[in-house]
Amino acid sequence: MRPARMPTLAVCLTAALAIGPVVHADEGVAVAPLAATARRAGLRLLESEHLVLATDRPVRAGDGVDDLPRIFDEAFVCWCGHYGIDPTAVRDWRAFGCLVVDRERFRAAGLLPPTIPDFAHGFCDRNRFWFVDQSNPDYRRHLLLHEGGHAFTLTIRRLNTPEWYTEGIAEFLATHRLDRDPAGVERFVHAPLPARAGDVEQLGRIEELRKSRAAGTSPRLAAVLAAPPGNHRAIAAYASSWAAVVLFSQHPAFARPFTAAERGPLDADFNARLAAQPGWDMARAAREYDAFVADVDYGYDIDRMAVDWSPGRPLVAPTRVTVDACRGWQNTGLTLERDGRCRVTAQGRVLLGEVRDPATKTVTPIESEADGITLRWYRGRPVGRLLVAQWEEPQGKPPGFVILGAGSAVDITAAASGPLYLQVNEPPGDRTDTTGSFTVEIRSTP
Numbered sequence: 309m310r311p312a313r314m315p316t317l318a319v320c321l322t323a324a325l326a327i328g329p330v331v332h333a334d335e336g337v338a339v340a341p342l343a344a345t346a347r348r349a350g351l352r353l354l355e356s357e358h359l360v361l362a363t364d365r366p367v368r369a370g371d372g373v374d375d376l377p378r379i380f381d382e383a384f385v386c387w388c389g390h391y392g393i394d395p396t397a398v399r400d401w402r403a404f405g406c407l408v409v410d411r412e413r414f415r416a417a418g419l420l421p422p423t424i425p426d427f428a429h430g431f432c433d434r435n436r437f438w439f440v441d442q443s444n445p446d447y448r449r450h451l452l453l454h455e456g457g458h459a460f461t462l463t464i465r466r467l468n469t470p471e472w473y474t475e476g477i478a479e480f481l482a483t484h485r486l487d488r489d490p491a492g493v494e495r496f497v498h499a500p501l502p503a504r505a506g507d508v509e510q511l512g513r514i515e516e517l518r519k520s521r522a523a524g525t526s527p528r529l530a531a532v533l534a535a536p537p538g539n540h541r542a543i544a545a546y547a548s549s550w551a552a553v554v555l556f557s558q559h560p561a562f563a564r565p566f567t568a569a570e571r572g573p574l575d576a577d578f579n580a581r582l583a584a585q586p587g588w589d590m591a592r593a594a595r596e597y598d599a600f601v602a603d604v605d606y607g608y609d610i611d612r613m614a615v616d617w618s619p620g621r622p623l624v625a626p627t628r629v630t631v632d633a634c635r636g637w638q639n640t641g642l643t644l645e646r647d648g649r650c651r652v653t654a655q656g657r658v659l660l661g662e663v664r665d666p667a668t669k670t671v672t673p674i675e676s677e678a679d680g681i682t683l684r685w686y687r688g689r690p691v692g693r694l695l696v697a698q699w700e701e702p703q704g705k706p707p708g709f710v711i712l713g714a715g716s717a718v719d720i721t722a723a724a725s726g727p728l729y730l731q732v733n734e735p736p737g738d739r740t741d742t743t744g745s746f747t748v749e750i751r752s753t754p
């Protein structure tokens with residue numbers, strides 16, 4: 309899914325002097341002659357305002373292919389919004405896409421030049437792109453929007469950034485679900501972090517992040533940002549780059565400086581421009597990235613899961629804190645010395661959601677005390693159970709929260725010198741209907 313690079317040095321030098329996104333609506337090849345060539349070759353053409361799609365895929369009712377140009381146009385408006393571009397300023401922009409079943413047909417028609425590398429899934433060259441047909445309509449649509457996102461950024465924004473941003477933003481711009489409007493038409497809805505696995509079938513990015521994290525092979529942020537050109541051949545690289553873009557664009561501490569960097573030149577110095585943005589804290593970004601890839605899941609709400617890293621004060625007297633059931637790791641404001649011991653006790657009940665039975669039309673609230681409810685489990689522990697943790701950065705292992713104990717009454721020994729964190733165990737995607745809090749007392753023990 310690699311795009312072709314463009315020699316854009318002169319353009320970027322000009323762009324560096326500009327304020328706000330620089331728009332190059334006239335960039336790219338003329339689409340009309342390509343469309344005429346495709347028509348002569350007997351390929352099927354599907355057209356919308358911003359896309360001409362040529363395909364050798366046979367017509368099959370209900371396969372969703374006819375909807376692709378309209379969905380592309382809906383995504384195009386969203387991409388303009390991401391970069392703060394008025395869509396009317398780029399109203400004439402058009403891409404030429406090829407949905408390919410048999411590459412030889414496109415080669416014979418002169419629509420797949422020999423200069424285009426032999427891609428696995430797709431490839432983009434300015435406003436032209438190719439993607440291989442898929443049996444899964446969701447994955448086919450994702451590939452269209454991934455390559456289309458490249459076409460948009462390569463031409464309208466003249467992107468020539470380090471590869472993590474090039475691929476990460478294409479994945480970010482492509483990630484979506486379809487919602488039906490009142491007329492029953494399926495519409496593109498940008499969903500930076502998918503709520504359900506079914507929204508992004510076959511993508512496997514979240515699963516890949518969790519797998520590599522569990523195996524201890526997930527790259528740290530510095531390695532992701534320094535990934536060399538040509539690194540994106542496996543899903544793991546796409547997953548890491550997407551994770552960085554989605555974290556930076558959604559996190560309350562990073563969204564503003566990240567957006568500011570994105571509205572500037574998208575050139576080879578993008579990493580340095582990002583690091584130089586007022587308010588950007590690379591050390592915090594690295595830590596948040598580690599925390600994000602450790603806990604990422606469908607429905608993960610970055611705002612809700614954002615971590616307070618402040619060092620806290622020593623635990624000298626028994627102290628009561630409140631832990632909000634709907635949030636991620638919460639800093640108690642108390643710091644422990646490594647090997648220090650304390651007892652954590654929790655009281656109260658939280659509401660984790662409700663179960664609706666359509667047959668009996670009953671609604672049953674799911675309540676939990678701090679030991680959790682064993683009807684449902686998440687990551688090896690009952691949901692609703694209070695988790696006690698510290699951030700640890702061990703030698704030779706990925707940094708992360710290490711759980712020191714769990715339940716309504718637990719004795720713990722500090723794994724590191726640093727603040728104590730609390731969280732109620734629940735899948736991140738289930739926290740939207742979670743309410744209430746536990747009152748937790750923390751006291752030193754000998």
Ligand SMILES: [Zn+2]
Nearest residue numbers: 309310475478
């Ligand atoms: Zn790509």
